[in-house]
Amino acid sequence: MKNLFSFTFIALLLFSCNDQIEFNSPAVQGNKDGSLWRAEFYAADIDFGGFLVEGGINLERVQLVTVTDTRGTFPLGGDAPNRALFKNSQGVVYSTANNPDESLSLYPTIGEIIVEDISNTTPKTMSGTFWFYAYTSDGLNTVNFSQGVFHEIPLIGGLEEFPND
Template identity: 25%
Template sequence: MKKIFLILFTAVLMTSCEEDIKTNNPSVQGRLENVFWRAIDSKAELFPNGSLVITAKARLQTMTLKVPSKNKGVYVLGQNMNRTASFLFDYEDDTSLFYQTGVTTEDDFQGDGQIEITEYDDVNGTVSGNFRFNAYNVLNNPIGGEILNFNQGVFYKVQVRVVPGD
């Protein structure tokens, strides 16, 4: 009887020791206003002019990172419109908040930060890197309004779709 109980106990113990591994590939995540944020969907698009746009979505929020090239390197934000970070809060009551780095007028630069491409994998069609930015609320106050902070941002093995040219 003891042997049967021991065998049954061992069998139950062994079957309950399964590993439930959750992969985080691809992933876009970071700290939005010092609170952990993770996208539930992400994609990247490579355009014929060479620019790369990474889009990450989480429920009613959309973040977009734009750089002029897929090449490895650090792209400084807030100096022109071909290197931007934006964040959209699209609420269910049809109101929105839109934050962006870039240029509001010819000589007015706003926001700051950087996007770093650490790996562009041509074989698998993925892009990885990190980012951080301070973006201004451009819908309600286009010059010097409320600031949104996103730091410790990482995008990892986001699938890239090559957009065909005309």
């Protein structure tokens, strides 16, 4: 009986170890205001000479916009032309292109998008990291993303940057 149990256990281990292990790939995720935020859908586009990476869950969206379509580090905030945007479920847009109201913060928006890899697959994919502080157009509300990752996001096109109202 002990041998039968051992054989059954070993057989279960062998047959349950297959190539169907699920990894979170592709993925767009990060800590939004300290809580894990993980996109359920994602895509990327090359437009106007730069990248646009988008991830979303329900009605929320994150967009990362660079001015060139190369690997590299893209600063956000201040005079930097790169942008990170977040649209919440009520349609309110937060952007690194907006400055905070002086009553809220004396510090400007900051952040960074790092494009680490662009694959040569079909379709091409891109991977990297990001973090940012973004404000509403009136500068009174903020959202923070830290430890953000976009991994193997397909460059399929058809995306548009949402307006910063």
